[in-house]
Amino acid sequence: MTVQISDTARPAAAGTSSGRSLRNLTYRPEAGALIGTLGVFVFFAIFGGTHFLASAGTAAWLNVAAELGIIALPVGLLMIAGELDLSVGSVLAASSMTMAIVSGYWGAPMILGIVLALGVGVTAGALNGLIVTRTNVPSFVVTLATLFGMAGLTLGLSRVITGTTSVALNPDPGSKAVFGTLIAGQFEVAILWWIVVALGVGWMLQMTKYGNWILAVGGDKESARAAGIPTNRLKIALYTGSGFGAALVGVIQTILYNGAQVANGQSFVFNSIIAVVVGGVLLTGGYGSVVGIVFGTLTFAIVNQGIYYTGWNSDWASFILGVLILAAVLMNNTFRRLALSHAPRSGKKA
Amino acid sequence: MTQPLLRLTDVGKSFVGTNALEDISLEVHAGQVLCLLGDNGAGKSTLIKILSGFHAPTSGTIEVDGQPVVFKSPRDVSAYGIATVHQFGGTFQLMSVGRSFFVGVEPTKGWGPFKRFDKGLAGEIAVREMQSLGITRVTDGKRLVGSLSGGERQALAIARAVYFGANILILDEPTAALGVKEATHVLRIIMQARAKGVAVIFVTHNVLHAMMVGDHFAVLIHGRKADDFHKGERTREQITDLMAGGEAMADLEAELAALEASAGSTGRS
Ligand SMILES: Nc1ncnc2c1ncn2[C@@H]1O[C@H](COP(=O)(O)OP(=O)(O)O)[C@@H](O)[C@H]1O
């Protein structure tokens, strides 16, 4: 009924293009995520005070967001395509240990360690994709298995080769500058990598036909295949991308912290899923956007770091995060229902 | 008569334990509507799955344009100009009208690494094609498919099939979930496709809808073709009785009449 009423008022209301675009925003997957990010930012700006808003505070959450974001973006693409990847934690550990052992323990050139580390990530990703598409076992189970399998393999091989579970590395200035510098002494260079990855992934999802394939496969796999989309090859490619993202963060962390540990990276398993879901991606696939995933990542990072600026006991961080996830998902559901029940106003009369 | 576009000869399909279809022979001609009638479990969906490449028949032959064919996959089938609109029409609920219209055949613009999916054009064409089928309320290609009404979704799927050159269109219960007005519109769209020379296979258990658009009818019962007739050769009662299993309807009517009579004598006083 409210639609009827606003119909008569439309000529005046639709006159401003900003009013129209604001209304159209509510029909987009990132609508809820944007509100979430603004909400937590304002919340911690109030309770965290000037320290949170100072450059050190900003760097703290941006750095967390950057590393998480590089993994969450390809994981998000997979989730839009209807698949999960839990293995990113172990892929990160395996690639960073590979790099530390090759270039640190064995002293090979840094570039060789980087290439091999990324190669480990790509191989692990492709393997996930092959197993998921060949066996039809749910990807939750497959990648849970590779998460544990690769963690064990990394631990075992590291101990056999080096006798320890943590290996130091002394990166050359070139690699340090590209992967592990702190810009202005605070901001990780990973932020720039995150921007590059976001632009690339965003271009692909929004602007190319492959993006359309990803949405279609996640929406309905059988219909997508019937429409001629090579669903298996697409999924293997997406898993490969997710492996690459995890390995890239592995390389970044290893160079930034001058070494690697076998236990690195496990926090990314759930955090990436949280960022993606808070970002408005539908867990069952077929709906989501890169802008949303970026906002979801920022929201997670702000909550994760903001708590330290409030002076409250940081024990509460997880509690706040839990409440936030639930609130974000409920909000995203509301916006999705809105998008499904009304047409965006294009200004033209039907 | 002219050569049929599609001919099935003694097609059968057995799943482990059950024979879902036995000895089905059908012909579908260009510019005609074949109505496939049958109660739930009669085997209609199984037949459609065979014709859309999801199942391989266990026996019998399929000919397209007089040439025997073996469908290897759903994609293979579309190469023969056969398009299937499954129940509820279109399945990409959360995609925009323009995006879903061109899934797998996206129009692109630009060059080399900057080649991109022309979403504007996709939306325009999708809206235009739906309008040509009389759907005037959809004017924005960015609308989500899930926000369309059931009839609009059927129209979108049919428009897509016709746009990409389908000459055999299979519709699975396209009017089942619709109100009277929308169902009428979908029937009109079926007649439009027929007028364009498309051969339509219209699956339904609504005898009235079938009789409004059908040129040729086939009734399936328990996986077998129980009857096969042309327009005007059977009355509505005959078809309904046949679908319900012979005399069942007449029996039911007599029973209901008896009930009414007894209710009239006791309840109304
Ligand atoms: N994949 C399958 N495996 C085993 N039996 C099936 C399968 N698909 C359909 N059937 C059986 O085949 C018969 C016909 O079903 P169906 O074609 O779905 O009927 P309709 O669409 O006319 O309601 C039913 O008895 C059904 O149980």
Ligand SMILES: [Mg+2]
């Ligand atoms: Mg059925």
